[in-house]
Amino acid sequence: MPDAPPLADPAALDRAMDAFAALAPALPLAVAFSGGADSSALLLACAARWPGQVQAWHVHHGLQAAADDFERHCAAVCARLQVPLRVQRVDARAAPGQSPEAVARARRYEAFEVLASTDQARAAIKTVVIAQHADDQAETVLLALSRGAGLPGLAAMPARWRRGGLVYARPLLDVPAPAIRAWLRARGDDWVEDPSNADERYTRNRIRARLLPVLQELFPAFRATFARSAAHAAQAQDILAEVAAQDLAACGQPPRLAALRQLGPARRANVLRHWLMAAHGQTPTQAQLAALQVQIEACTTRGHRIDLKLGQGRVRRVGEVLQWQAEPAGAAGTSARR
């Protein structure tokens, strides 16, 4: 029999699981289990590796008629594997203007926190594993590029992070999607296909269906090379975050205008973004930040006034410092005068 093509090599999943196990994740762990191919493979691999130490967590999004079928499928798989299944129902309907995928993701992480804090799990689960793979990572990089994202977006998905007292991990992040399906087929295991994954109204699905095959043809190593670029971006972003924290400590909170003016424009933009996000949860647009920079540089006299719309509020000069204040809904306008 000819060698399996490396792209669909089932052993890639076993190697990834060996690497994850070598990190000695805190046990017992929960697998975020949608019933799809990727999380089915992750659940099977974890259950085989850590018998009796694995739970499956399923979030019922209530978005599609098929959601009940997903839950039934998950229950059947877990019964067969003798893995406890915990289901959390959420209302993941998106409001007008919200991204349905982003809302579903946000509700999912809230659901995980609920599951982690309820009695059966409180004393136990410390690690939650999610089944995103190398194709998902490449799609995330492409989505970030398509939006003109900065380093935080280009850094794409981390392999491991902490949130709300839990460690989350993505053990399959280096495994190509075809290798996961090949692994399942080799074992004779099945999964449910989420019909929304084929819906080309979603940009991610268009990237998967149309762009990845072309990339595979032109740059067969694109999964690894995109992941390397994402890792470089993540590392650079860590440095920027550290520098921003140091600069904010030096400028004070709220930041002093004179101290901000001492910084070069890129470094000043970095600290302003950090201040607005850390202190006020605001993400300025590129244009808002550029307008603020112009005003800070021009602000050399006592009488110079700064009053700019920024995020959900306004940035104003108050004495020698900048202040951000939330703006009542409906208020608008931009001004900055000497």
Ligand SMILES: Nc1ncnc2c1ncn2[C@@H]1O[C@H](COP(=O)(O)OP(=O)(O)OP(=O)(O)O)[C@@H](O)[C@H]1O
């Ligand atoms: N309803 C859900 N309940 C629990 N975990 C989920 C759910 N939906 C997604 N996840 C987790 O988030 C990961 C990424 O979600 P995504 O929507 O990209 O995958 P999917 O298409 O649902 O299916 P899969 O990754 O299982 O093939 C999944 O691999 C899974 O670990």
